[in-house]
Amino acid sequence: MITAKQGLDRLKAGNTSFVAERRSVGKASIERRLELVAGQFPFAIILGCSDSRVPAEIIFNQGLGDLFVIRVAGNIVAPSQIGSIEYAAEMFGTPLVVVMGHSNCGAVEATLQALDNPSSERSDNLKSIVERIRPAVIDCDHSLAPDARLDEAVRANILASVQNLKQGSDIIKQLLADGRLTIVGAEYSLETGCVSFIDV
Numbered sequence: 001m002i003t004a005k006q007g008l009d010r011l012k013a014g015n016t017s018f019v020a021e022r023r024s025v026g027k028a029s030i031e032r033r034l035e036l037v038a039g040q041f042p043f044a045i046i047l048g049c050s051d052s053r054v055p056a057e058i059i060f061n062q063g064l065g066d067l068f069v070i071r072v073a074g075n076i077v078a079p080s081q082i083g084s085i086e087y088a089a090e091m092f093g094t095p096l097v098v099v100m101g102h103s104n105c106g107a108v109e110a111t112l113q114a115l116d117n118p119s120s121e122r123s124d125n126l127k128s129i130v131e132r133i134r135p136a137v138i139d140c141d142h143s144l145a146p147d148a149r150l151d152e153a154v155r156a157n158i159l160a161s162v163q164n165l166k167q168g169s170d171i172i173k174q175l176l177a178d179g180r181l182t183i184v185g186a187e188y189s190l191e192t193g194c195v196s197f198i199d200v
Contacts, residue, residue, distance in 0.1 A: 004182035007043045007096040008197070014061035019193045023061050032064050042068040045088045047161070048100040049075045049107065054188050056100070059195065068094060074107030074157065075099055076132040077164040086171045089181050097181065099165060100195070101158040102188040108153050111137055136160030158185040158198060 002010070017023055043066060046056040050071045057067055068088040070081050077099075088094045101108070111133040114120060122130065137153040144152065162185045166176065175181035185198035 001041060001093050001095065002043050004096040008098075008182075008184065011044060011060045011062075011098065011195070012197070015059060015193075015195045017061045018059050023058070036065045040065050040068075041092050042066055042088065042094050044068070044096040044098060045085055045094050046070070046098050046100055047072075047075055047077070047081055047085065047165070048098075048188075049073060049102055049105060051102060051106065053190055054100070054102045059188060059193065068092070073129050074105060074111070074133050075101050075161055076107075076129060077161045077168060078132060082165065082169050082172070085165065086169055089175055090171065093180075095181060097165065097183040098186050098197075099158055099161045099183065100186040100188055101154050101161075103154060103190045104150065105154050105157070108133055108137060108157050109150055112140070112150065112153055133157055133160075155187060155198070158187060161185075162198075 045068045046060075047070045048054055048056050050073045056069045056071075057063070060067065068084075070084045072078070072081060085097055089097070107129055110122075110126065111130045114122065114130050115134065115138060136157045136159070140149055140153045140156060142149070162183055165172065165183055167173070172181065172183075176183070187196050187198065188194075189196070
């Protein structure tokens, strides 16, 4: 298993290849598929948004078995996401977690709209996502133009998700304390294809 730093470097290099349109299919051969039947050892866990424009394997130029990907609207941290990360970190020894949001996130935008118009109709299920994002974005600057406010809110939500993950599990706290796990934030730009990693 590679280290968290090596994994981060590999993700950065993969994203550089993706942006430069030098993307390969990664390891996706029949031989690789059969090799993985016996088990998996992903080098990074990605907690990202469900948005169809943000597929982690593609934007990081990785192949079968490389990434353990959890996708949920708004890259929120809830018990099922925490459990999935605990599983991968403990079972496979995966040393790196990347919490990745993206520009123009619809879930974050829906949360800002709910803050501005509390009486707007939403299903109970969508409300549960909004309520997880709300604490992160409630203090975003209302004087900003809508696009700038959304940008600020996306970043605030990423940082909040990182902190929620670090504090939401005794297993993850212990892995962090032992130096066996590193958690970082990241933001994907729909416009440029670049991933910017956030120092948290």
